[in-house]
Amino acid sequence: MSFKDTIKISDFNVECIIGVLPREREVKQKVIIDIDMFLDLSLAAEAGKIERTVDYALVAREVQFIMEVGNFELLETAAMAIVSWLASPVPTAHLFSVEAAEVRIRKPKALDGNGVPQVCIKRFSKDLKVETRRTNNVTQDILFQSDRIAIIRVYHFGSSDIPASPSPFDNYKDFNNNSRDLLRVAWK
Numbered sequence: 095m096s097f098k099d100t101i102k103i104s105d106f107n108v109e110c111i112i113g114v115l116p117r118e119r120e121v122k123q124k125v126i127i128d129i130d131m132f133l134d135l136s137l138a139a140e141a142g143k144i145e146r147t148v149d150y151a152l153v154a155r156e157v158q159f160i161m162e163v164g165n166f167e168l169l170e171t172a173a174m175a176i177v178s179w180l181a182s183p184v185p186t187a188h189l190f191s192v193e194a195a196e197v198r199i200r201k202p203k204a205l206d207g208n209g210v211p212q213v214c215i216k217r218f219s220k221d222l223k224v225e226t227r228r229t230n231n232v233t234q235d236i237l238f239q240s241d242r243i244a245i246i247r248v249y250h251f252g253s254s255d256i257p258a259s260p261s262p263f264d265n266y267k268d269f270n271n272n273s274r275d276l277l278r279v280a281w282k
Contacts, residue, residue, distance in 0.1 A: 099135035101148050103157075104128050110161040112172060112201070123203055125169075127157060130196040130216075131180055148192065153180070156277055159269040163279040164243055169213040173197045175245045178238035179277065181219045182247065194218045229257055234278075246278040 106127040111119060131148055138147035157176055166172040181195035196216035204211050225236040231251040238245040244263050250256050256276075258266070263280035270276045 099133060101131045101133070101135070101150060102129065103150055103154060106154060106157065108158050108161040111165045112161070112167070112169070113204070114167045119165075123201065125161065125172075126200040126202060127161070127176070128198040129153065129157065129176070129180070131192045132194040132196075133192045152271055156269060156271070159267075159277065160245065160279060163267045163281075165281070166243070169199045169201065169211070170215070171240050171243065173199050173213050173215040174217075175238045175240075175243065177215050177217045178222055179245050179247075181217050182222050182224055182235065182237040183219055184247075192219060232256055242282045244278075244280040246280060247275055248278050249275045 106129065108125050108127060109122045110125060111122055112125060113119065113123070131153070133148065135147060138144075156179065160176055160179065161172060164172060164175060166175070176197045176199075177195045180197070181192050184191055194216060196214065198212055198214040200210050200212040202210050222237070225239075227234045227236070233249040234257070235247040235249075236244055237247055246266075248256055248268070256268075263282060265282070266278050266280035268276050268278050
Protein backbone atom coordinates (compact mmCIF):
# COMPACT_ATOMS: atom_id res chain seq x y z
CA MET A 95 0.00 0.00 0.00
CA SER A 96 1.39 3.40 -0.92
CA PHE A 97 0.38 6.59 0.81
CA LYS A 98 -0.16 9.88 -0.93
CA ASP A 99 -1.38 11.93 2.03
CA THR A 100 0.22 12.48 5.42
CA ILE A 101 -0.45 14.60 8.47
CA LYS A 102 2.74 15.19 10.45
CA ILE A 103 3.49 16.55 13.88
CA SER A 104 7.21 17.22 14.18
CA ASP A 105 9.42 17.98 17.17
CA PHE A 106 6.62 17.67 19.74
CA ASN A 107 8.20 18.06 23.21
CA VAL A 108 6.86 16.30 26.29
CA GLU A 109 8.27 16.27 29.82
CA CYS A 110 7.58 12.86 31.37
CA ILE A 111 8.88 9.98 33.43
CA ILE A 112 10.53 7.53 31.03
CA GLY A 113 13.43 5.15 31.44
CA VAL A 114 14.68 2.23 33.52
CA LEU A 115 17.39 3.89 35.62
CA PRO A 116 16.43 4.92 39.19
CA ARG A 117 16.91 8.63 38.44
CA GLU A 118 14.74 8.33 35.30
CA ARG A 119 11.91 6.88 37.42
CA GLU A 120 11.93 9.98 39.66
CA VAL A 121 12.79 12.98 37.46
CA LYS A 122 10.88 14.03 34.36
CA GLN A 123 12.91 14.39 31.21
CA LYS A 124 12.20 15.78 27.77
CA VAL A 125 11.36 13.49 24.89
CA ILE A 126 10.86 14.69 21.33
CA ILE A 127 8.15 12.98 19.32
CA ASP A 128 7.55 12.96 15.55
CA ILE A 129 4.24 11.59 14.30
CA ASP A 130 3.18 10.69 10.76
CA MET A 131 -0.44 9.71 10.12
CA PHE A 132 -1.23 8.30 6.70
CA LEU A 133 -4.78 8.74 5.38
CA ASP A 134 -6.79 9.98 2.43
CA LEU A 135 -7.13 13.75 2.81
CA SER A 136 -9.19 14.38 -0.33
CA LEU A 137 -12.55 14.58 1.50
CA ALA A 138 -11.14 17.09 3.99
CA ALA A 139 -9.60 19.14 1.19
CA GLU A 140 -12.86 19.22 -0.76
CA ALA A 141 -15.17 19.88 2.21
CA GLY A 142 -12.88 22.21 4.15
CA LYS A 143 -14.18 20.77 7.44
CA ILE A 144 -12.14 19.63 10.45
CA GLU A 145 -14.64 16.77 10.99
CA ARG A 146 -13.27 15.10 7.86
CA THR A 147 -9.65 15.00 8.95
CA VAL A 148 -7.38 14.48 11.93
CA ASP A 149 -7.47 17.28 14.49
CA TYR A 150 -3.73 17.51 15.10
CA ALA A 151 -4.21 19.74 18.16
CA LEU A 152 -6.31 16.98 19.73
CA VAL A 153 -3.75 14.34 18.71
CA ALA A 154 -1.01 16.40 20.40
CA ARG A 155 -3.04 16.56 23.63
CA GLU A 156 -3.74 12.81 23.49
CA VAL A 157 -0.08 11.96 22.90
CA GLN A 158 0.97 14.25 25.76
CA PHE A 159 -1.59 12.52 28.01
CA ILE A 160 -0.30 9.05 27.05
CA MET A 161 3.31 10.05 27.73
CA GLU A 162 2.61 11.85 31.01
CA VAL A 163 0.34 9.17 32.48
CA GLY A 164 2.15 6.16 31.02
CA ASN A 165 5.39 6.47 33.01
CA PHE A 166 6.98 4.19 30.42
CA GLU A 167 10.25 2.38 31.02
CA LEU A 168 11.10 1.89 27.34
CA LEU A 169 10.84 4.17 24.33
CA GLU A 170 9.65 1.10 22.42
CA THR A 171 6.63 0.66 24.68
CA ALA A 172 5.74 4.35 24.50
CA ALA A 173 6.01 4.45 20.70
CA MET A 174 3.92 1.30 20.28
CA ALA A 175 1.25 2.64 22.65
CA ILE A 176 0.97 5.87 20.65
CA VAL A 177 0.95 4.09 17.27
CA SER A 178 -1.76 1.74 18.52
CA TRP A 179 -3.92 4.68 19.65
CA LEU A 180 -3.48 6.56 16.37
CA ALA A 181 -3.81 3.73 13.85
CA SER A 182 -6.30 1.35 15.48
CA PRO A 183 -9.56 1.02 13.57
CA VAL A 184 -12.29 3.44 14.65
CA PRO A 185 -16.07 3.04 14.47
CA THR A 186 -17.75 3.52 11.12
CA ALA A 187 -19.35 6.73 12.42
CA HIS A 188 -16.03 8.49 11.81
CA LEU A 189 -15.71 10.12 8.38
CA PHE A 190 -12.07 9.13 7.93
CA SER A 191 -9.59 6.60 9.23
CA VAL A 192 -5.85 6.61 9.69
CA GLU A 193 -4.51 3.79 7.51
CA ALA A 194 -1.09 3.73 9.20
CA ALA A 195 0.93 5.70 11.70
CA GLU A 196 4.61 6.15 12.39
CA VAL A 197 5.98 7.44 15.69
CA ARG A 198 9.59 8.39 16.42
CA ILE A 199 10.58 9.20 20.01
CA ARG A 200 13.97 10.68 20.94
CA LYS A 201 15.57 11.13 24.38
CA PRO A 202 18.03 13.97 23.78
CA LYS A 203 19.65 13.92 27.26
CA ALA A 204 19.93 10.14 27.75
CA LEU A 205 23.54 9.84 26.55
CA ASP A 206 24.79 13.12 28.05
CA GLY A 207 25.08 14.82 24.68
CA ASN A 208 26.98 11.96 23.05
CA GLY A 209 24.27 10.98 20.58
CA VAL A 210 20.49 10.85 20.73
CA PRO A 211 18.78 7.47 21.18
CA GLN A 212 15.53 7.11 19.30
CA VAL A 213 12.93 4.52 18.44
CA CYS A 214 10.70 4.53 15.36
CA ILE A 215 7.63 2.30 15.03
CA LYS A 216 5.24 2.18 12.08
CA ARG A 217 2.08 0.09 11.94
CA PHE A 218 -0.74 -0.37 9.47
CA SER A 219 -4.25 -0.17 10.90
CA LYS A 220 -5.17 -3.52 9.36
CA ASP A 221 -2.32 -5.26 11.23
CA LEU A 222 -3.21 -4.07 14.73
CA LYS A 223 -5.00 -6.45 17.08
CA VAL A 224 -7.89 -5.05 19.09
CA GLU A 225 -9.60 -6.87 21.94
CA THR A 226 -13.18 -5.64 22.46
CA ARG A 227 -15.19 -5.93 25.70
CA ARG A 228 -18.82 -4.83 25.93
CA THR A 229 -20.97 -4.16 29.01
CA ASN A 230 -24.37 -2.43 28.89
CA ASN A 231 -23.90 0.73 26.82
CA VAL A 232 -20.10 0.75 27.02
CA THR A 233 -17.52 -0.78 24.69
CA GLN A 234 -13.84 -0.95 25.64
CA ASP A 235 -11.33 -1.60 22.85
CA ILE A 236 -7.96 -2.65 24.27
CA LEU A 237 -5.66 -1.22 21.60
CA PHE A 238 -2.32 -1.94 23.24
CA GLN A 239 -1.31 -3.97 26.27
CA SER A 240 2.06 -4.70 27.83
CA ASP A 241 2.87 -6.30 31.18
CA ARG A 242 2.22 -3.05 33.03
CA ILE A 243 0.17 -0.69 30.84
CA ALA A 244 -2.81 -0.67 28.48
CA ILE A 245 -4.20 1.86 26.03
CA ILE A 246 -7.98 1.58 25.82
CA ARG A 247 -10.58 3.38 23.69
CA VAL A 248 -13.86 3.58 25.59
CA TYR A 249 -17.16 4.24 23.77
CA HIS A 250 -20.13 5.12 25.92
CA PHE A 251 -23.68 5.43 24.70
CA GLY A 252 -26.33 6.98 26.90
CA SER A 253 -25.85 7.81 30.56
CA SER A 254 -24.17 4.58 31.62
CA ASP A 255 -21.38 4.76 34.12
CA ILE A 256 -18.08 3.86 32.53
CA PRO A 257 -16.76 0.67 34.10
CA ALA A 258 -13.28 0.30 35.55
CA SER A 259 -10.47 -0.98 33.39
CA PRO A 260 -10.23 -4.67 32.54
CA SER A 261 -8.16 -6.89 34.81
CA PRO A 262 -5.26 -6.97 35.64
CA PHE A 263 -5.08 -3.16 35.56
CA ASP A 264 -6.10 -1.62 38.88
CA ASN A 265 -5.36 2.01 38.07
CA TYR A 266 -6.47 4.20 35.20
CA LYS A 267 -6.85 7.78 34.09
CA ASP A 268 -9.17 9.03 31.36
CA PHE A 269 -8.80 11.74 28.75
CA ASN A 270 -12.21 12.86 27.54
CA ASN A 271 -12.25 14.73 24.26
CA ASN A 272 -15.95 15.68 24.66
CA SER A 273 -17.16 13.05 22.24
CA ARG A 274 -18.67 9.60 22.72
CA ASP A 275 -15.25 8.00 23.02
CA LEU A 276 -12.43 8.59 25.45
CA LEU A 277 -8.82 7.59 25.81
CA ARG A 278 -7.97 5.53 28.88
CA VAL A 279 -4.45 4.72 30.07
CA ALA A 280 -4.47 1.86 32.59
CA TRP A 281 -1.58 0.48 34.59
CA LYS A 282 -0.62 -1.95 37.36
